[in-house]
Amino acid sequence: MLDRLNEALERVERDLGEPVGAAAMARTALTSEHHFRRMFSALSGMPLSEYVRRRRLTLAGAEVIGGRDTLLDIAVRYGYGSAEAFGRAFRAMHGISPGEARRTGAALDSQSRLAFHLTIEGNTAMRYRIVDKGAFRLVGPGTRVPLVHEGANRPMTDFVLGLGDDVYERLADLSDQEPRGGVSVTVTHDPDRREGSDVDFYVAAVTSAAGTPEGMRALDVPAGTWVVLLFEGLAFPEAVQRVWVYAAAEWFPSNPAYRYRHGPELLSVEYEGDLASGELWLPVERTSV
Incomplete structure (x- = not known):
């Protein structure tokens, strides 16, 4: 049920530097990978891959602004094979390059963690x-x-x-x-x-x-x-x-x-x-x- 879906989403936070483990997430939710992706999209309004990308770039953005590690180290930590690939993805979400963000302390976009809760309206049973x-x-x-x-x-x-x-x-x-x-x-x-x-x-x-x-x-x-x-x-x-x-x-x-x-x-x-x-x-x- 929704508890298992939320448990599956915890894998996104644990595996931010790894490829999207949709199959493992689906097993946690006790469903098929195809249905898990479909269910996630229906509930969240975005594809699972898009959510994972935005979460990674949200956390990476905080580290870029923090300035403790090199941009290449941050890129590798969040699953990007090169600083160039990281830069393209970073700009696509935040509208600014990682280097510019670090130099200027610019405001960045943020993707909140998702958790699903069931709200029942009325008393209609389907x-x-x-x-x-x-x-x-x-x-x-x-x-x-x-x-x-x-x-x-x-x-x-x-x-x-x-x-x-x-x-x-x-x-x-x-x-x-x-x-x-x-x-x-x-x-x-x-x-x-x-x-x-x-x-x-x-x-x-x-x-x-x-x-x-x-x-x-x-x-x-x-x-x-x-x-x-x-x-x-x-x-x-x-x-x-x-x-x-x-x-x-x-x-x-x-x-x-x-x-x-x-x-x-x-x-x-x-x-x-x-x-x-x-x-x-x-x-x-x-x-x-």
Whole structure:
């Protein structure tokens, strides 16, 4: 749970001069490296590698200003192979070179240590179910958009608004299994799920039909297990986007018999005014726990 995630983050402080030990951190958190990176990004809003880099340069900055060791000694201590590489990274974060910072005592940026705490608002409990599903196809129009963690995703919205009623009628005809109708599908490519990274996005039917209609794409999905998170009456899109955070912060840590596996993520939504109800389907695999 979150205690184990915070315990894993302690390794960042202990191993500041070593390569990012994401695999060891994931073992401490009792999850896979892929899911650990994904969970960290969802909770913190930044990739794990970015957090480690900023923590190292925060502590290195204090030593640069302190003036006790040479800049090369500090660079090596924090994992940089040369003073030049250290200087480039230092300037990228602090906006000034290490030498200038030492000479002028300039103000530097700081990355605080992270610790995660669970705050529960309201008394809504999210229900879920586990589905073992055979192979199927996702068929529908698709595009590539940037990943947006919170708020409107304008390229995604523009794409959806550009689809005519005839597209949804064709998807309804193709749909022959759950989740039914036109389903929003995202396929991420960046394991850290960085804001702005590329995401393949489809509005698709879940179907067993062969062939790909003109103007549509097809994605074959192998048989597997899915956790289906059910939500009701959430504000769209902000509150619905938080369902992914709930999965990373609460559901997976509370259900160690399952871990996330890479694959398409399916969102089936019905709207009533500004509120949305529906299901988020996430691909999972059973662990040995």
